[in-house]
Amino acid sequence: MPRETLTREQIVEAAVALLDAEGIDGLSMRRLGERLGNAATAVYWHVKSKDNLITLAGDAVWAEVDLPDLDAVDWRSAATAMAKDLFTMIVRHPWLVPAMSTHLIYGPGKARHDDHCLALFEAAGFSGSDADHAATVVCTFVLGTALAATSEIAWQTRLRRAGGDERDVVERVTEIARQFPRLRARSETWTGPDTTPEHELEAGVRTILDGLAARLPAGS
Incomplete structure (x- = not known):
């Protein structure tokens, strides 16, 4: 064109x-x-420039995160829904977190997300820097969990392209882990529904929200 x-x-x-x-x-x-x-x-x-394009693309995908209606759901449900949708978005775009480590990804898409996060925690009863802290803690946890998930996808993809066998890698990792008592005890349960990134995300977000709820001012 x-x-x-x-x-x-x-x-x-x-x-x-x-x-x-x-x-x-x-x-x-x-x-x-x-x-x-x-x-x-x-x-x-x-x-x-390419750098400017990465910044624009990074901001565009933040706009994909759904923003729950804060008048229709309680703050914990809203926070959980946003965390899950953010995680799903990052896994869908595995280049985003690496891009954020080298580029300032900030525009209308991310600002829209961040503003709604603050509104969510203000609705819960936090104010000022406490609302900022709550939003940052949840978002940082989601980014870290998503990074772990996308890193695994990345090395699996790279291994397949090189003609490697994923089972060989898993066996080597398991062999190393079994040299240590606690990791050896857990090595039999490293796979299953309770070890998926989605389950770990939900459990972690629940723990964070429990801690934040305990810090809410009386009567919130």
Whole structure:
């Protein structure tokens, strides 16, 4: 499509799809231009640089997180729903957390999410820095849990591309762990419904919210 008909929104959407498929290292203006049927120079004309494009794409995916109606659900249900949806979004876009370690990802999409988080904890009874702290603790936990999940997906994908066998890796890891008594005792229960990232996320969020609830002012 001609440069004049190409829009920033189309470029960002195509960049997200390319990042999902290839990761940050696979993103280039040339490859993006090929996806859009355009020259790399046309892409540069709209987004200026690869770094700027990563920032725009990163902010765009934050807008995918659903924001629960705070008048319809209690604060704990709302916080849990947002945490689960944020986790799902990050797993869907595994490049996001690595991008956040090298780029300032902040725009309308993330600001929308952050503002609703603050509203949620203010509705619970927190105020000022306490609301900031509550939102930060939950979000940081979700990011960390999602990073662990996406890292596992990444090495499994890389191993398959190299023709490796995942079972060999798991056996080596298990063999090392069994040299230590507590890890050896738990090695038999490393798989199952209670060890999925989703279960760990839910259990962790529940624990965090229990702790936050205990800090609420009396009468909240």
